[in-house]
Amino acid sequence: MAATQAEADIHLDGVSKRFGDMTAVDDLTMSIPRGSFFAMLGPSGCGKTTTLRMIGGFEDPSEGKVFLGGSEVTQLPPYKRDVNTVFQSYALFPHLSVERNVAFGLERKKVGKAEALKRANEALELVQLGHLGKRKPAQLSGGQQQRVALARALVNRPRALLLDEPLGALDLRLRKQLQIELKRIQQDVGITFVHVTHDQEEAMSMADTIAVMNGGRIEQAGSATELYERPRTAFVANFLGISNLIEAKVTGDQRVATHDGVALHAPECAGLIGDVQIGVRPEKITLILDGEPVPDGSNVLRGKILVAAFLGVSIQYVIQAAGGEELTVFAQNTDGTEAFGAGREVQLVWKPEHTFVVQRG
Amino acid sequence: MSLQRRRKLLPWLFIGPGLLWLLIFFLYPLLNQASVSLMSGNPEQGYDLTWTFSNYWDAISEYKEQFGRSILYAGISTVLCLIIGFPLAYFAAFHAGRWKNLILLLIILPFFMSYVLRTVAWQLILSDDGTVVSVFRTLGLLSDDGRLLASSTAVIAGITYNFLPFMALPLYVALEKIDPRLLEAATDLYASRATAFRKVTVPLALPGIFAGSLLTFIPACGDFINAALLGTPQQYMIGNVIQSKFLNILDYPQAAALSFTLMLFILVGIFLYARLLGARNLTQAAV
Ligand SMILES: Nc1ncnc2c1ncn2[C@@H]1O[C@H](COP(=O)(O)OP(=O)(O)O)[C@@H](O)[C@H]1O
Ligand SMILES: [Mg+2]
Numbered sequence: 154m155a156a157t158q159a160e161a162d163i164h165l166d167g168v169s170k171r172f173g174d175m176t177a178v179d180d181l182t183m184s185i186p187r188g189s190f191f192a193m194l195g196p197s198g199c200g201k202t203t204t205l206r207m208i209g210g211f212e213d214p215s216e217g218k219v220f221l222g223g224s225e226v227t228q229l230p231p232y233k234r235d236v237n238t239v240f241q242s243y244a245l246f247p248h249l250s251v252e253r254n255v256a257f258g259l260e261r262k263k264v265g266k267a268e269a270l271k272r273a274n275e276a277l278e279l280v281q282l283g284h285l286g287k288r289k290p291a292q293l294s295g296g297q298q299q300r301v302a303l304a305r306a307l308v309n310r311p312r313a314l315l316l317d318e319p320l321g322a323l324d325l326r327l328r329k330q331l332q333i334e335l336k337r338i339q340q341d342v343g344i345t346f347v348h349v350t351h352d353q354e355e356a357m358s359m360a361d362t363i364a365v366m367n368g369g370r371i372e373q374a375g376s377a378t379e380l381y382e383r384p385r386t387a388f389v390a391n392f393l394g395i396s397n398l399i400e401a402k403v404t405g406d407q408r409v410a411t412h413d414g415v416a417l418h419a420p421e422c423a424g425l426i427g428d429v430q431i432g433v434r435p436e437k438i439t440l441i442l443d444g445e446p447v448p449d450g451s452n453v454l455r456g457k458i459l460v461a462a463f464l465g466v467s468i469q470y471v472i473q474a475a476g477g478e479e480l481t482v483f484a485q486n487t488d489g490t491e492a493f494g495a496g497r498e499v500q501l502v503w504k505p506e507h508t509f510v511v512q513r514g
Numbered sequence: 515m516s517l518q519r520r521r522k523l524l525p526w527l528f529i530g531p532g533l534l535w536l537l538i539f540f541l542y543p544l545l546n547q548a549s550v551s552l553m554s555g556n557p558e559q560g561y562d563l564t565w566t567f568s569n570y571w572d573a574i575s576e577y578k579e580q581f582g583r584s585i586l587y588a589g590i591s592t593v594l595c596l597i598i599g600f601p602l603a604y605f606a607a608f609h610a611g612r613w614k615n616l617i618l619l620l621i622i623l624p625f626f627m628s629y630v631l632r633t634v635a636w637q638l639i640l641s642d643d644g645t646v647v648s649v650f651r652t653l654g655l656l657s658d659d660g661r662l663l664a665s666s667t668a669v670i671a672g673i674t675y676n677f678l679p680f681m682a683l684p685l686y687v688a689l690e691k692i693d694p695r696l697l698e699a700a701t702d703l704y705a706s707r708a709t710a711f712r713k714v715t716v717p718l719a720l721p722g723i724f725a726g727s728l729l730t731f732i733p734a735c736g737d738f739i740n741a742a743l744l745g746t747p748q749q750y751m752i753g754n755v756i757q758s759k760f761l762n763i764l765d766y767p768q769a770a771a772l773s774f775t776l777m778l779f780i781l782v783g784i785f786l787y788a789r790l791l792g793a794r795n796l797t798q799a800a801v
Binding site: 209210211230231232237238240242244245246247248257258261262305306309 | 693695696698699700701702703704705706707709713714717718
């Protein structure tokens, strides 16, 4: 989170939210830089919606402060906050036509009716629904309703747009299409997007910055690459892709030993001591048959192939490591040779810098 | 019988009983009364169908005062029911939490007692030596010999009380269907709570307001119990006239003519009311 509080569009300072004795959001501090596409990623129930609702003004924080554009808004009602929400359920007004839905915010801001309708129709053009302005929301498909909800928020040109699982109700194909469209629109209008999702692929493909949430806290925030290549917790490692975690101990400077005693080189383990887990992403591992030479300085584990599945672009292996854990390996299908068969003894080889280390949790 | 023919028959099988019921117990009496309304004669020798359309003009001109009063009392009561019923239904729908069912039960509780008895109870409540009158007199809302019973106020109060559930329940149903997230969306889009109420809650409650108003206004127009028990002949409504013509004077043609005239008034009223609220809103807001 590079932005300082002053240049952040949205800043949360020690925000907590409790429902009864249940803590939904736990002492959360974060800054969302102006104009960024910020994703909040986490499993269902981790507090994403609650966080978003506190930014939008629908929930009062039990503790902490909310800032928009540098000024505190903690006590302001939603209609006095310069952010707009795209609700997961869309929440389109069923009694108003599509264009009147989109014009609703502008009309409240005392933009003249004609001008409001004109801008509403421009916003509908932006989401490619210019021709449907006269319809009622119930006459639109789910994907179209989603776009109307987006247009209805965007047309107000708010400081930030809050999107709560905006694509969650759509089928996969439509979701992929709208992901690209959302990203395009965000780049066009330059408004800060805060996008809540539990879909890691969605977060990784769209966001500049991802905050991974768990149990009401942010586990780690950063770019998709950072989170994927250098996760700092086992939760983050597991939530973003396959992580191949192995129990280990720090034995010295950049040195770790797995629980079954294999010494490995781990440049990333600085600052960590004692029990840790090391991990390596499946596509970083090369398989070399037992007894054949491995490149100097590599990390090597031994194992036996349990499953080899040919996927076309790659071969997915499930390998039982000598230490007992099942590890996944993706071998790029670059030369079109036959996969190693199940039962073969292999060496799993990877470069030390691809090793990530997390504290045992 | 082929499958296709059976398929065609099935809907008739379903609506058959209801249709038959309506034919026998609604349409037949209606037509019968329509013909009665055009008869002439007297109770002793009986009545014959003579196509005496003047029955209608006689009825209207003779009882226009009672007609007017029916519509006035029913109208005022409907508005009062709306004013009392809306907050009640609103509270039950949005804020009552676990008390919701209790409130609904309280709304329909009066139905457990007979209509006439309920109205007799109001006679006691409003009687000259009752608490309400004495409190009103102390507060100066009534003069020292002022009465509540036997006044228009009493009749309107009785009608309002008796028909409140018919207003409150449809309102509750309409309000309860409103997704609270729509109100959040409205405040998100810069509407204050008051504006959100005006621009979202009320339009979406329109079908309930419409249904409740009809369920209150129509029976209230034809009501005679409240005027008979809580009023005097000065407060009599058209229902009282029809009742006495049918049951006491046995002037069936006039009674039937009055009934049909009332029906016509109400139909025209409903039509105008639907136009006023916007028939499109009524059907589409309900989706
Ligand atoms: N109004 C509420 N009352 C009680 N508990 C709530 C309320 N809203 C959310 N919660 C609880 O707070 C936790 C976080 O919820 P939420 O923010 O909706 O999670 P997410 O959006 O990440 O799925 C959940 O355990 C949920 O049950
Ligand atoms: Mg949620």
